[in-house]
Structures are given as structure tokens and as C-alpha cells.
Amino acid sequence: MQLDEIDKKLLMLLQTDSKRTIKAYANDLELSNTAVYERIRRLENKGVIAKYVTLLNKGLIDKAFVVFCHVKLVQHIKEYVRQFEREVLQLEEVVECYHISGDYDYLLKICVKDMEAYREFLVGKLTALKNIGSTQSSFAIQEVKYSTAIQL
């Protein structure tokens, strides 16, 4: 995938704010509307642009309680691993999940209302899954940085 400097600047602008007009991006890049329009279309078609989304203020929708939960499985048979991953996708409280190196197998990021909601999630949903060995929860005391933008 070849991205020239204009593509990179454009993608930085789009990552920061996707609701400006094409004319506004064109002004910043000192290009015509059409040039910017065609570049965006190309980046969408190539798959570089994955999607356009709306980000909400977690504090205002009662989901400001963020927990990182390390999970260890009992068995690492391919079939069980696949099953765990399928089930995690269905858990609405889990916003991110990574298979990671180290002592634990998975790292989950969970957003809920409060500790009580987390307890319900942990006891009622996560540890209720088959093949869960141990879990270790770290609570977010403060969100220092959260960005969906990747530097180009």
C-alpha cells in the first residue's frame, strides 16, 4: 500500500474529525474538491479507511467504569480457544480483547457502569464461561489518554 504525503495528511485529518466538508479538507491540503474526493474514495476502496464512527462520552452514558481483565485459560486446545474467542465477541461489556504473550492468555478491556455492574459481568458472564482458569482485574483509576488515531 503506497501512501504519499498528501494521503497521510488527509488520513490524519480524517482520523481527527470525519465530519468536516470535503472543501474544508481540500483547503487544508491546498487541493481541489475533486482531488480530495477521489483520494478518499481510493482509500476507502483499498480498505485503508475501515469505517466512520461516532465516539461517545463514556461519563455521560454511565459507562465510565473501565476495567482491564487478564484471563488465563485452563486448556489451550484449538477448539476451546476458538470457543472462548467466539464467546468474548458476544459479550457486550467487552470493548477490546487481545490474545497476548506473557503469564496470561488474554487481555480484555471492559466498560460498565460501576463496580456492581462489573461484579455481575465477572461472576455472571466471564467466569461462567467454560475453560476459564484464572482472571486478574485492574481497575482504571484515570483515563490519561484515549485515541483512535494512529500516527502516519
Add this chain to the structure above:
Amino acid sequence: MQLDEIDKKLLMLLQTDSKRTIKAYANDLELSNTAVYERIRRLENKGVIAKYVTLLNKGLIDKAFVVFCHVKLVQHIKEYVRQFEREVLQLEEVVECYHISGDYDYLLKICVKDMEAYREFLVGKLTALKNIGSTQSSFAIQEVKYSTAIQL
């Protein structure tokens, strides 16, 4: 913040895809354009909608190497803590940073090109900061789930 069922459905649609037309959302919600338009405007003004962004495909921009780095500080004097947090905000490789409970003080999510780029970040930038005690890196073997949407 009071959100009725229509607001919640609308926010779920907007979180999933922010580039549809108002008419499209209005059809899904069985409302008029104006009703949806005014609801979106209200949610923006109240701050429930934080921003609209473009998400990129990390694999196609050479940033698919994701690392979670736990960081312990040496001293926890308020001034040093503030300084660390200010500096983390400036590190372009760091996409998320949380002050967390547990053995370590912070959890950082880092996106770079490959292990070599991570080594440069860790040695050249992160551990070069003042007041860093120890760090522990976990490498993402697989991204099982990544979502910016929060269930309402």
C-alpha cells in the same frame, strides 16, 4: 443525562456507522428527518456525542504491531506523576494510557510497525523518561475484538 429508547437506538446506529444519511437513520427509527436531525443536534450539544472519527486498517498502514506495556513509577509525588502523564500524551506511539490499580501504575497500549520499532520506542522514548521504575511488555498475538462502540 436522560436518554430515551430512541436516543439509545440512534446512538447505537451512529456508533456503528457515522456516514449514513439522516434519512437512513430516520427510516430505521421510523421517524422524520427533522426529528432525527434535532436529536443528533441535541446529543452533540449535550456532549453525549464526543466526536466523529475515521478508523483505519492498522494492517495496511504498517502499524499492526500492538503492545501492552505496564509501567511502574519510582516515585509517586504528585508533580512527577503529572509530568509522566503529560509526557505520555506527547508520545505518538501510545494510543491509550490508563492509571490502573494493581502492581503496576499505568497500562499503555502502543501501536508500531514491528518489534524493531517497539524496541526504539521503549529504549529511546519510554524508559528514557524520568521516574520510570520498571516496565513489562505483553505483545498482542491476535486482536480478537476491537470496538469503539459502547452498548446502550
Add this chain to the structure above:
DNA sequence: CTATATTTAGAAAATAATTCTATTCTTAAA
């Protein structure tokens, strides 16, 4: 109930996205 404020619908106006045509700029081969 009644008055007031809020939400909604439909139409009109303003703005923006998309397409079209022609031109300019690159690139690679002669």
C-alpha cells in the same frame, strides 16, 4: 383541563457530495 414547552412532520432553502469534461502532471519507453 389549560397553558407552555418540547418534539415532530413536511416543505423550502442552503450547502455539500458526486459526476463529468477537459487539462495538467507523472511515468516509462523510445
Add this chain to the structure above:
DNA sequence: TTTAAGAATAGAATTATTTTCTAAATATAG
């Protein structure tokens, strides 16, 4: 270099969408 082919760009025309406006319907408080 020069030239031909392809890609990228500009500007205008068209189409689509957002935004505003007016009036009606619905909900809310006294």
C-alpha cells in the same frame, strides 16, 4: 531528451443531503 499513456487534478454542472422554517402534534407542569 521527447513522446505516448496513464493517473491525478481543476472547475463546472448535477444530484443529493443537510439545515432551516412553519405549523401541527405531543408531552409536561400548574
